[in-house]
Amino acid sequence: MRKENGIIPVPEWDAAAIPNNETLAFVEKLRLGWNLGNTFDAANSNVNDELAYESSWVGVATTREMIHTIAAAGFQTIRIPVSWHNHVDENDRISKVWMDRVQEVVDWALEEGLYVILNIHHDNEKGFMYPSYEQMERSRAYVQAVWEQIAERFADYDERLVYETLNEPRHVETDHEWHIDEQSALGKECIDCINQLNQAAVDTIRANGKGYNPVRYIMTPGYCAAPEYALTDGFVRPVDSGKAENRILISVHAYTPYLFALAGKEIEGSTEQFSIAKQDGTADIDAFMGKLYEKYISEGIGVVIGEFGAQVKGDNAQARTEFAAYYTARARHCGMTVCWWDNNAFGGEGENFGLLDRGVNQIRYPQIVEQMVYYSSREDS
Numbered sequence: 001m002r003k004e005n006g007i008i009p010v011p012e013w014d015a016a017a018i019p020n021n022e023t024l025a026f027v028e029k030l031r032l033g034w035n036l037g038n039t040f041d042a043a044n045s046n047v048n049d050e051l052a053y054e055s056s057w058v059g060v061a062t063t064r065e066m067i068h069t070i071a072a073a074g075f076q077t078i079r080i081p082v083s084w085h086n087h088v089d090e091n092d093r094i095s096k097v098w099m100d101r102v103q104e105v106v107d108w109a110l111e112e113g114l115y116v117i118l119n120i121h122h123d124n125e126k127g128f129m130y131p132s133y134e135q136m137e138r139s140r141a142y143v144q145a146v147w148e149q150i151a152e153r154f155a156d157y158d159e160r161l162v163y164e165t166l167n168e169p170r171h172v173e174t175d176h177e178w179h180i181d182e183q184s185a186l187g188k189e190c191i192d193c194i195n196q197l198n199q200a201a202v203d204t205i206r207a208n209g210k211g212y213n214p215v216r217y218i219m220t221p222g223y224c225a226a227p228e229y230a231l232t233d234g235f236v237r238p239v240d241s242g243k244a245e246n247r248i249l250i251s252v253h254a255y256t257p258y259l260f261a262l263a264g265k266e267i268e269g270s271t272e273q274f275s276i277a278k279q280d281g282t283a284d285i286d287a288f289m290g291k292l293y294e295k296y297i298s299e300g301i302g303v304v305i306g307e308f309g310a311q312v313k314g315d316n317a318q319a320r321t322e323f324a325a326y327y328t329a330r331a332r333h334c335g336m337t338v339c340w341w342d343n344n345a346f347g348g349e350g351e352n353f354g355l356l357d358r359g360v361n362q363i364r365y366p367q368i369v370e371q372m373v374y375y376s377s378r379e380d381s
Helices: 022-030 049-055 064-073 096-111 137-154 183-210 227-233 284-295 319-333 366-377
Strands: 032-035 077-080 115-119 161-164 218-221 247-253 303-308 336-341
Touching: 022 049, 032 284, 032 366, 049 077, 049 096, 049 247, 064 336, 064 366, 077 096, 077 247, 096 137, 096 366, 137 161, 137 183, 137 336, 183 218, 218 336, 227 247, 284 319, 303 319, 336 366
Parallel strands: 032 077, 032 336, 077 115, 115 161, 161 218, 218 247, 247 303, 303 336
Antiparallel strands: none
């Protein structure tokens, strides 16, 4: 299946009409992203020192050398998920040591020439941010407080720093956590609440008025960040301020096809197989990306797939490599940027999405990275 140069071939699709505007050009500059996953987003851990949260899930603190390795491998963007609720006081003031440490890693990434995506991550729980009418007053206050502080701290950072309002906002630990009936009263409530929270975050960032905040690019998700809930008629892209022209990007997460990319071995239908030649798994990717293209890209609105990946299942390295090639190439063809979810996990029964082994600062699957770097940079993908 491999060409002599090591790159896996993908189909020659008919050229997609990508509007020529500043926003889509910016999304193209992001090229290929990597998530510093399960790190600053670690939450509700039993630690004595709040800075120990950073290593509580992955077992190792982030180093400048790790960020350099990611940049040297060919990634152009790093998404830094951050959970804040374990680091705020009763007035939602973020602790200085936590904010300082987040800023230090953001600075390392920018100094390595990377773009950075910074967000609110595992704060999705009652008492902080929860997209329901019952919790709405508290949720709006929390989101506004956190974004006031982030916007103030990073105001003078240039456009290479992107804000992402929320991460996978949803009703956690319910039977509709990942799937809602969009036409039901509950589904409409979920969608409306997320619309309101996205708008509150955007308004708060713009109201700061300093540095790049009036025009900074901001990513906004629908319910649980799934593509279908960014495509539903109920989802409303936030209204932006007068200074910012088309600076609101759509944020989605898509571990697609699910049964290959995300479903554990215990899930019925879970498979280790993905094949470009056999078109085994490719149709699902074509379908959701095509819909995002039609609704957003074709209208000049930027889309970033902030999380994707395929986990280890047995000896499926070749299938994962083909998946990475196809997924990245198809996204670039449709005018979107993708960010691989890396949780530094390589073994055991958990979700193993690791690429960079942080313990030794080495890329474990260079063949996967090679495909993504190539196709994220290829203009005729």
